[in-house]
Amino acid sequence: MTDVIGDFVLVRSDGIPAYNFAVVVDDALMEISHVIRGEDHISNTPRQLLLYEAIGWRPPLFGHVSMVLGSDHAKLSKRHGATSVGEFRERGYLPEALANYLALIGWSPGENEEVLPLEELAKRFRIEDVGKSAGVFDPEKLAWVNRHYLKLAAPERLAELASPFLERQGWIRGRDSGFGVRDSEVLGFLARAVSIAAQSVDRLDQVPARLQFLFDYSATTAVANPTIRGEAVDSRAVIVALADELTNSGPLGDKETFRALAARVRERTGAKGKALFHPIRLALTGEQEGLELDLAVPLIEAGAQLRTSGVRAIFGAADRAAAFLAELEKPGSLA
Template sequence: MFHVGGARSALYNWATARQRSGTFVLRIEDTDTARNQPEWIDGIISALAAIGISESDPAFEGPFFQSRNADRHRVAAQELYAAGRAYYCDCAREQIQQRTGSQHLGYDGFCRERGLEQAEGRALRFRTPDEGETVVVDLIRGEPAFPNAAIEDFVIARGDGSPVFLIANVVDDLDEGITEVIRGEEHLSNTPKQQLLWEALGATPPVWAHLPVIVNEKRQKLSKRRDKVALEDYLAEGYLPEAMVNYLMLLGWGPADNVEILPFEELERQFRIEDVNTSPAFFDVKKLSAFNGEYLRALPVDRFIEAAQPWLRAPYATWAPEAYDAKIFEQLAPLAQTRLTVLGEITDYVDWIFLDGVPEDEASWAKAMKPGAEMIIKDTRERYATAPWDAESLKTVLEEVAAVHGLKLGKAQAPVRVAVTGRTVGLPLFESLELLGRERTLGRLDAALVKLDS
C-alpha cells in the first residue's frame, strides 16, 4: 500500500518538477524479489494517479525498473574496483563482531590492504577516504557535514557479485539525469555514502532535500504496524483526493498568507522546497477530516451525488439493492452534504429510508427513550395521521406537542427521530419525514410504541 509519507514526497517532487519545467521520474526499485509483485507496482501507479500525478502528463517519466539496469550496476562496481576505489573482503559478520567486540560498530577495514581478488563469497567494499568530511548540500537542512572517519567501508556488491541498493541507486540517478532528490529524512544517513559514490564515478552529486518525518498524535513516527498510513485506506473511507493532496502538501510547509484550503495549482505556485521545515510534521486526522468536510461542502451537488455512489452499494450498503431509489437520494443529498466529514459516513445518514425497518442502535434508543417519550410519540403519531405532509407543517405539529408537554422542540423531537430513523443524530428531521412519507412514518411510530410498551 502507498504510504502517506511517500505520497507527500511524491507531491513535493511533482510540484518542484512542474515549477521548474522539469521531469518527475518514477523508478521502481525492484531488485528485492520478495517485495516485488506486479499488483504492487500497479498500486503505486494508481495511487499516484489518484493524487494527480499521471503518466499522461508531459512532466512524468517512467516507470523505470531498477532490475533492468543490473548490468550497468555491475559495470560501475567493477570500475570502482579497477580504479582502486573499492576492494574485496572475505570477512564474515561474526568475524567482524569478534574483532570489534560489538555487533553495532561498523566494518573495521581489515581487508583494505590484503589485495584480495574477486572470488565467490567475497563482497566488494567501497574505500572511504580516511580524512576530511563529506558535505551534503541540502535545500532544507543547509550543508550538514559527515566526517569520513565515521563512515565505514561499506559494501557495494555482495558475495555473489550482485550490486547493493546504494550503488544501484546512484547509477540509476546518473543514467536518468537526476538533478534533485527530494525524499524523507530517514535517508539522510545514506546520503554521504551515495555522494561519495557519485564523486568516485566522476559525476557531480544532485542537490538533496530531506523532508521532515511525519508523526502521530503521540509524536511517534508514523508506522504501518501501529497507525493507519496507507493512502488507499483514506480514499476507501471517503476522503476526497483533492483534500488529501491539499493536506499532504501542508505537512512540513505552508503558504505565506496562512490560507490553507487551496487547489493544487495554487499550492504548486506558492510551494518552495527551500521553505520546508525541519521539525516533525504531525499527521492530524481531525484536521484532515475538517479539510475533507470543507471540500465536500464545496462540491456541486451533482458531483457530490456521483462521488457518494460507491458507498451506496455493497459492501457498504446495508439495504437490498432494489430498495435504493436514486431520485430519493438526490433529494437527501443536499441535506447530507453539509454534515459529512468523509463520504463513507453517507451510509449511516441515509440507510433508514432504504431499509424496511429502523436501523438498530440501542445506544440511541436508550438515550432518547426517557420517561415521557411514549406520550410524545403517541401524541405526535395521532396528529401526524391527519396533518399536511410537508416539512414545515410537520415541524409545527411537533412544536405543538412539545408545548403541551412543557418541552423545547429539541427535546421533543429526539424520541420521534429515533423511532423513525433509529439514531439520535442525522439529517434534518422534518425534511426526512416528508421524504419517508406518511404511511412509513406512522408505521415506524407504531412499532416504537409497541417496543416501549413491551
C-alpha cells in the same frame, strides 16, 4: 572517504543491486534534477555522490527535511493509524484534502491561509521555507481540511465516491450488476442524499451512519428501544396526529410541505419545539438524532419514489408513521 562511510555493498550475493546503487542508476536515467527526502537518508547521500562521481554522471541537488511524527512525537507508523494513500482513500478522505494537508506539515503557504488548491500551493512553495523541526501529523487537522473539501465537492462526485461504502451496507447494487450507480435515477437521488450527509461528517466512510434512517428504517426496532418507546408513549398524541395528517396529504417533497404539515400537527396537539419535532423524528426516522428533519423527510419521500432494483426499497413518510403507530399500540407497548 571509505574510512568515514565504509566500503558499502553495490550488488548482493543473489545478484540484486543494493538500494544505493539502484537509486543512483534509476534517478540518473530519469534525469532527476532534485531529490527531496527525509533526514533519515542523510547517511545515504555521500555514498550516492561517490557513485555519481565514479560513473561520471552529474548528481542532482539533494535536500533533506525533518521526519513527520505521530501525535505522541514518535516516528509516524501504522500504530498511529492510516499511513498509506490507499488507507486514506478507503476511509473516505478526498485526494485534494490529503494533498493540501500534507503540504502544511512543516511548511506554511503564508498570508494566514491554509486551505488552498494544489496549483496555488505549488506556486507559493519554496524549499527554503520548510521548517527545520519535525512536523506532527494531526488527524484532527486533516479531518478539518477534509470537511472543507467535502462541502465544496460536486454532489455527483460525492455520490460516486461514497457508492462503495453504501454498497457494503447492501443498500445499492454495485457497478457490475448493471444497476446501482449506473442508473441515472439512483445517481441523482444518491447525489442529493450523500451531499446532504457529507455536510456533517469528517470522512465519506461516515456517510452510511448518517443515511441509515433512509435504508434501514424499522418501526419494530425503533419501538423496541426503551428510550424511544418511552418518549413515544408520552408523545402519542403527536404521533397519532402525524399519522393522520400524512394519510390525507401528498408526499412531503420539500421543506415547505414538511413545515406546513408540522404546523398542522402543532395546531392539533398544541405541542411546540422539541415536544413537537422529536416525536416526529422518532416516528419517521426511528432515530433520536440525525439530519435536520426538513432535509431528512424530503429525502425519505424522494427515496420512496424510486422504482429500480438498484437500490433497497425506502418506505415513505406515511407508511413509516402508520407502522410506528401500529407498533406503539401493540399490547404492552403503552404500558
